[in-house]
Amino acid sequence: MELIFELSCPGRTAADISRSDVPELNIASLIDQKYLRGDLDLPEISELDLVRHYTNLSRRNFGVDLGFYPLGSCTMKYNPKVNENVAAFPEFTGLHPYAPDEWAQGNLQLMYTMQKLLSHVFGMADFTLQPAAGAHGELTGMMMIKKYFEQKAEKRRLVLIPDAAHGTNPASGALCGFETVMLRSNAEGGVDIEHLESLMTEDVAALMLTNPNTLGLFERNIEQVAAIVHGKGGLLYGDGANANAFLGKTRPGDQGFDVIQLNLHKTFSTPHGGGGPGSGPVGVGPRLLDFLPVPRIVKKDQGYHWSENYPHSIGRVRAFYGNFNVVVKAYAYIRSLGAEGLTRATELAVLNANYIKEKLKPHFDLPYDRVCMHECVFSGKRQVAENGVHTSDIAKRLIDFGYHPPTIYFPLIVPEAIMIEPTETESKETLDRFCDAMIAIAKESKENPQRVKDAPQSTPVGRLDDVLAARKPDVCWKKI
């Protein structure tokens, strides 16, 4: 498809500017020439051409509204339309962040209530809604842990991270000046307790744990894990990326987690937007309350207002108050589901994942054959060994069957990993058809492996040359 720049034709525009109703001054008399730019090389497009360009681009994009999107660890559930509608109310979109608090009482009430609702759901003392995404929430959580030990005048250098963790975990720890130490998984896919005991010293600030972990397995020994970490004065950090597995069934706060970050765009159904905006609220237990980012909302008789008066706070992690409009959608979602609805969603997410696991088990290697939570992880090892077909080939072939591929090659401890997360909003028929496609591909891998390796055939472009893209980077178009 042509680039917008290639469609450009001098003299056209898709947006006119109102005529000035004030005197048009001589710009050079106001702003010295040295501060002014010469060229302004933006595309010149008519409105219809602009609309067609982006509409045609959208047709080359796959979203949840087009089909099944079982991208593990990303919780690609249906994004209810009503949430888009309510978040677009001008009352929510139109306020400046520095509007007087009296004029923002609806927004403040919504955010304050959201913090309370999340606290009830996760069993935490309080939440901040400021972080813009899950990884941003992780960073915020780790900063609070750093501050906690600073306040206690304890120097702790290390953070423990399981080998199955998301890549953001070690990066978030490192950006707070911690050294990360890898914690082994045991044969069941859980924390290796002996290894944890040997690593957990008074030099360890925290264990960053995802529960259920990235294999989709719940940590059975969570009580023991928490006791070991707390026994040495350390804190337990929870990565809430997998929260869709347990809402209404258990609460991280009750299990001993001191801090947890969420992803509203996963668990609470807000759209992923092609890679954002998300929202990454962070919940804390009593130990970390004082360190939450500022500003915080205070409720008084006369209403809600922002307060900066928290001397031990880590400060701000972004300007203003967070991705407010995303929070509006998640709030509407929680209120429309209620406690029972959230629990039912969890149960059916877990049922769907186990159903896929059972149906595909005969056809793909299942490294950890246990009841899973909201996602299951297969390995394409057998297909590689027997047919020379890799997980990436299977993923690309799924595209031809009309599906978005699962997450692949993650977690790193499973070779040729295929990580499938169906979510609760998919019907049994959808799961059956998807499993049929996976089984057909397993069969095809044996009978006609080249066909799988040549996939996808149905897309506007074939497999793209990643190596060329990295070797000769072209990240901005240049006029030839």
Add this chain to the structure above:
Amino acid sequence: MDYCPHTSDDIAQMLLTLGVGRVEELFADIPEKFRLKKIPDIPPALSEQETVALMKMIGARNQLPRLTLTGAGAYAHYIPAVVSHLVGRAEFYTAYTPYQAEISQGILQAIYEYQTMIAHLTGTQIANASMYDGASAMAEAAVLCGKMSNRTKILIARSVHPEYRQVVATYAWANGYEILEIPNAPTGQIDMDALAARIDEDTSAVLIQSPNFFGCIEDVAPIADAAHACGALLVAGFTDGTSLGILKPAGACGADFVVGEGQSFGNPLHYGGPYLGIFAAQEKYLRRIPGRLAGATVDKNGRRGFVLTLQTREQHIRREKATSNICSNEALCALAAGVYLAALGKNLRKLALLNVYKAQYLKARLLQMPGWAECFSSPVYNEFTVFCPDAQTVNEKLKKEGIIGGYELATDYPELESALVFCVTEMVSKDDMDQIIRILK
């Protein structure tokens, strides 16, 4: 409302496949003592109609202003109708990160086009797919400068947005860097003597904004020279992105990184978010910058296509060695920015000029009133700082008429008591401004 399609028959059949009697058995791994019977204190479910009614009621507790005269990092601009229509296509907004390039060409190409437009606007050669917001983009640039140089000191102009300075301070503290502020000269621009006095061989970066928080346009080139003379890098932010329609971008004046808030480009005020952080850089930093990058390549038949590229910089590959932990971007906001910029095209210059004319009109009218005076002499874009008899009284008067007044500087700059920063965009008409003067008289 229940979005799950499962009938009781479906559930029964699925359980049969699993050889399990009850759904509850699937949660057996959760230790009994941590099992929850019911989430406490969550109100009961609502129908769709009830949800809409509830949200209407909450929204009604807000009061929308008739006019907004505060900018300070968030700008009220007119958004052409095409923007929401195109960004509202579900193929875009219900997708995730384009890891599977063949079925994500839409967002990948749109991001590539966005990167191209941003690099051009900022006077640099490259831009990433966007960061969380302007403040965190500046903080990430500061941390990157520290990591690249192994130097521990960061200088930041006091005329940078107060909240941006706080975010930079948070990130710097976490990474063990020291922050020093550079005051402004009486002109409103950075005090070059103070900069010269404080910069040294341990300085990794100088952070400025132009236009700055007071609205003043900085003379970027000499600041870049001063930074480079000490081996430090210049991170230049901006306030309102539409200023780039007429102002010479910092990237063309020697800045190494240009960062800032992209909200002005087609994104509503949204009470502070979601916005998008613009992150642009000179080409030599391509393999060091944080965040996602869309890149052009070809498929096996030689057809042009786009992928996420240079991922070896990123946390999911480099893990603890990555210079940033950022994972996602603000793709949909960047899409809106791309559509907005493509819609305006060269009219961005016209829009910028209109903003200048309007701001000059209000400024001139305010300065005619007794007790009002210009605070700084430097040229401005659409924000300007003025002294007035009493900032709080002025804003109270405007508030009574449904107008958000100027930003009161006294809290963040005690030395500028009774100073207000006003912002005038194309959303404010001459009649509005004449009325403002009548209210204040």
